[in-house]
Amino acid sequence: MDPREPRLLGTQCRACGTYFFPAERTFCRNPACDEADLREVELSRTGKLWSYTSANYKPPAPFVAKEPFEPFAIAAVELEEEGITILGQVADGLGVEALEAGMPMELVLRELYQDDEHIYMTWNWKPMDGGGA
Numbered sequence: 001m002d003p004r005e006p007r008l009l010g011t012q013c014r015a016c017g018t019y020f021f022p023a024e025r026t027f028c029r030n031p032a033c034d035e036a037d038l039r040e041v042e043l044s045r046t047g048k049l050w051s052y053t054s055a056n057y058k059p060p061a062p063f064v065a066k067e068p069f070e071p072f073a074i075a076a077v078e079l080e081e082e083g084i085t086i087l088g089q090v091a092d093g094l095g096v097e098a099l100e101a102g103m104p105m106e107l108v109l110r111e112l113y114q115d116d117e118h119i120y121m122t123w124n125w126k127p128m129d130g131g132g133a
């Protein structure tokens with residue numbers, strides 16, 4: 001996987017085509033489908049901004065917040081191909097004033113924190129067209 005083009009892993013039901021993120025692995029949650037035939041898929045890394053909000057208070061653990069806490073924006077992005085909506089924090093330094101419903105967004109990776117053995121990554125949404133950072 002190209003780190004400059006990160007993708008989230010979800011699953012898709014082979015029977016009805018429904019996509020799931022976070023990945024559903026036990027059964028298809030489509031009530032009209034009773035299959036349990038799920039395959040792992042790489043989801044689209046771009047989508048359309050469906051809704052967004054500003055988080056002005058520090059979320060509880062396991063959220064890793066900056067100290068001192070800085071408000072950040074949260075975006076709900078609808079993946080074009082899969083038709084599902086994925087929530088994510090908006091890339092550092094971009095507040096709600098940088099966002100507009102319907103704008104194209106792309107997935108970027110951000111280092112969350114590291115310990116002696118691992119670097120923990122998370123995903124952020126960032127407006128396309130070089131908007132902001």
Ligand SMILES: [Zn+2]
Nearest residue numbers: 013016028033
């Ligand atoms: Zn299904």
